[in-house]
Amino acid sequence: PISMRAKCRRLLHEHRIDLVMVDYIQLMNAGTNFQNNRVQELSYISRMMKEMARELNVPVFTAAQLSRAVEQRHDKRPLMSDLRESGSLEQDADIVMFLYRDAVYNEASETPNQADIIVAKHRNGPTGTVSLYFENRLTKFTDARVDNFNLSGL
Template sequence: MNRGVDADKLRKGRLDGSDWAKLLEGADNIAKSHLIIEDTPGISIGEMRSKCRKMKLESNLGLIIIDYLQLMSGSGRSSDSRQQEISDISRALKQLARELEVPVVALSQLSRAVEKRDDHRPMLSDLRESGAIEQDADVVMFLYRDDYYNKDTDIPGVAEVIIAKQRNGPIGTVQMAWIAEQTKFADMARPQDGRNFG
């Protein structure tokens, strides 16, 4: 929960008194949020399913976030290609969401094709290692910042949230303010650092 602390000052350990107060307030909010971080390296989909089922029984599991899909391991069958393994993981996450009645947000890497195009905005075909991710997902969203690729952009500090797939609704693009110093996105109508984004 970003409280307006400059991320660079935090990384370099150069916080002043007001920064510390904001940081402690944010940490307190996170502590109250019942956030559980499971960071087993290369966790298999089977292990993930077991842990999530247990969490659902023991507490009020409200959301699962996978960071990121390609770091998970599949069934371990040696005959499976990595593409098949990612397809199996994607399908299993969809089944897990239905079984536990909990949304699953899975981050995914993109293929290098996006870097080779003139327009670097990601597309569904850029999802790495499997078309099953696109097929299984109810919603696919991409982030794009023109100033990342084009230093002379007409829209610095603006991020696009590209809704490329939405099973039960419209697709399109939403612009957000990108506040780099705080590694934070904000509503364009109400940026939280005082900048005016039109």
């Protein structure tokens, strides 16, 4: 995160950057010794991302993997506790959002083209779920409109 921060600082001065995206945080390493303690290392990385966002005054969008705990539950909708390897991710983040598609887990889903954005945390705003239309063959998300969905079963 230190070299990334320096690169972003340089890019900010040479060009204009409006957003930093990290795909995904568990692939990063701190470059310092954490005695093989991955939880502490990710906590450090998470803090560095937060500090970088403040310093550069740009949002830092960080994708993260979920733990396998979600696979063990009946309800597969992700929860904050499912963020893999670090509670500090949910603590440091201003906003935590998850993508969920019932059709991924349920072949008989009544909403195969629905994708939900679950806003699990929003430090300065509301939480809740926003439904989108998902076009699988294009891997494309669009606004959910009634005419996009098969409503024949209603």
